[in-house]
Amino acid sequence: MVRKGAAEITGTFLSYSFFRTSLDQPVGIYHAIMGTLLITLFAALISVPVGIFAAIYLVEYGKGNKLAQGVTFLVDVMTGIPSIVAGLFAFAMFTLLFGASYRSGLGGSVALSLLMIPIVVRSTEEMLPLVPNDLREAAYALGTPKWRTIMKVVVPTALGGIITGVTLATARVIGETAPLLLIAGLTARTNFDIFNTQMTTLPVLVYSQKSRGTPEDLAIAWGAALVLVLIVLVLNLLARFVGKIFAPKTGR
16 A cells, blocks of 8 residues: 555645546545545544443443443444444435435435444443542532532543543544445535535545546555555554643652
8 A cells, every 4th residue: 555555645635626627637635535534533522421420320320220231232333333234224214304305414424323323331430440439428418419520520521531532533434435426426626614515524525535446546545545544554653642742640
């Protein structure tokens, strides 16, 4: 991938889209980079609150509760669903709401959020029990309500692991292709409006260029694939860095 894709990564390749205003204008993947970042960002905005609050309920409130057991079972089921199923769900939901011709980045964000939520729940659910009970009991002894103890003591203490889990979940879904083919679509223009019209992402661009099969299209596919891998690499390094920053300080 580095050998075939590195030669394509230039300033022009990263700053131009496929939309041409003249025949001699070069093309690039800027529209796909922006689409990938926007769709993934909105997927995180949907998934992170839902996942964290679900994990807080399971750990802090739902021990031995039948509802908590049901939520845990559903999270386990969501963890194993194929990504195309999430895409079909988003496609069906937005078709019922807006009609069969509706395509948007928001639909892709909803599909990716279904894949992110169980990862966020599981990572947060693993981190919250690691917070020592002594911290909770000390807050209760001072008369702090349970909800405030959770928000001011438990969550900040586990924040490093939570952020790491969120970042890894984002890196996990940023390379999905099948759901976005169904609901986000493919366009040559740079679209910053996630609520309207089609929006291209890097995985979909790689798939479409590979399907065409010409040497020029394959070169663009290799370059876009390398950029996608670099984005995932940066996210994983960021997860490790942020995890170390927010890790609880130990000492005497």
